[in-house]
Amino acid sequence: MTPAVFDAGGPYGPNDDMVGKHFFLTLQGGEPVRLQGNQPGRSLAMAITQEYHVVHAPTDADRGPYKVATDQYWYSLEEVDGPEIILYHYHPLDRSGIEFPHMHMKSGLGTVDLTSAHFPTGRVSVEAFLRLIITTFGVRPRSGFERRWEAIIQETFAAYDRYRTW
Numbered sequence: 795m796t797p798a799v800f801d802a803g804g805p806y807g808p809n810d811d812m813v814g815k816h817f818f819l820t821l822q823g824g825e826p827v828r829l830q831g832n833q834p835g836r837s838l839a840m841a842i843t844q845e846y847h848v849v850h851a852p853t854d855a856d857r858g859p860y861k862v863a864t865d866q867y868w869y870s871l872e873e874v875d876g877p878e879i880i881l882y883h884y885h886p887l888d889r890s891g892i893e894f895p896h897m898h899m900k901s902g903l904g905t906v907d908l909t910s911a912h913f914p915t916g917r918v919s920v921e922a923f924l925r926l927i928i929t930t931f932g933v934r935p936r937s938g939f940e941r942r943w944e945a946i947i948q949e950t951f952a953a954y955d956r957y958r959t960w
Contacts (some may be wrong), residue, residue, distance in 0.1 A: 795811035795829060795830075795840075795928070795931060795934075795935055795936055795939075795944075796821075796827045796840075796936065797936070798821055798822040799821075799822070799855045800819055800820065800821050800842075801818075801819070801820050801823060801915045802817065802819055803817045803818040803819060803820065803824075804836050805891070807847045808858075808860035809863070812848040812860075813847075813848050813849060813850060813860070814844070814848070814849070814860060815847060815848065816845055816847050816865060817845070817846055817847065817848075818843060818844070818845050819842075819843070819844045819846060820842070820843045820844075821842040821843070821847075822841075822939075824843050824871060825841065826839035826841045826874070826910070827839055827840055827932045828839065828874055829833045829927070829934075830851050830933065830934040831931070831932050831933050836873070836875065836932075837857065837873065837874035837875075838872070838873060838875075838879075838927070838931060838933060839871075839872050839873075839874050839922075840869070840871050840872075840927060841869070841870045842867075842868075842871060842920060842935075843867065843868045843869075843871050844864055844866070844867045844868075844869070844920075845864070845865040845866040845887070846860070846863060846864050846865055846867075847862075847863055847865055848860050848862055848863075849861050849862075849863050857957065861888060861957065863958075863959065864884075864889055865886075865887060866884055866886065866888075866928075867882070867883070867884050867885075867918070868878055868881070868882075868883055868885070869881065869882040869883075869918065869920070869940075870882075871927050871931060872900075874920060875886075877900050878898075878900040879899075879900060879931075880897065880898070880899055880900070881897065881898040881900065882895070882896075882915065882923060883895070883896055883897075883898065883900060883912075884896070884917065884918070885929070892912050893913055894912075894914060895911075895914070895917050895918060895929045896912040896913055896914055896916060897911065897913045897915050897918075898911070898912065898913070899911075899913070902907040910928070916956070917960065919951060919954050919955075920951055921947045921948075921954060922946060922951070925939065925944075925947055928943065937944075
């Protein structure tokens with residue numbers, strides 16, 4: 795969807811020195827990344843940040859001796875130079891008191907002010923967020939991925955779904 799890259803915020807490849815330590819995974823340093831869309835006159839951007847830590851995997855794990863556990867996440871879709879549209883958050887470690895996965899809606903709300911509402915959600919994966927912005931908001935995959943994006947998302951979601959613990 796974008797040539798922007800993720801910064802893992804720590805050494806690549808888990809090892810015993812990383813176990814229990816917290817790291818951030820951010821797309822383009824947490825700054826919104828402009829997306830290609832197919833809605834004339836509308837420019838969208840997204841931001842993705844996750845906080846995670848490394849744990850020892852169960853001894854029967856088939857992916858190696860380590861596992862990454864998500865501690866918190868923040869995903870957003872917004873208008874370029876405009877309002878945020880939708881945000882998915884899970885941040886039980888901060889002091890807000892909101893410890894469950896939730897969504898915020900920021901634009902297109904009509905006369906009802908829902909900007910401070912925390913709509914409960916289940917856990918939202920990056921894959922689910924990306925699928926949503928492609929299928930609902932008309933964001934185009936990068937050139938060369940138009941026919942493969944869904945298979946790529948499904949493959950990575952299957953691994954996430956298989957190894958998640960909550």
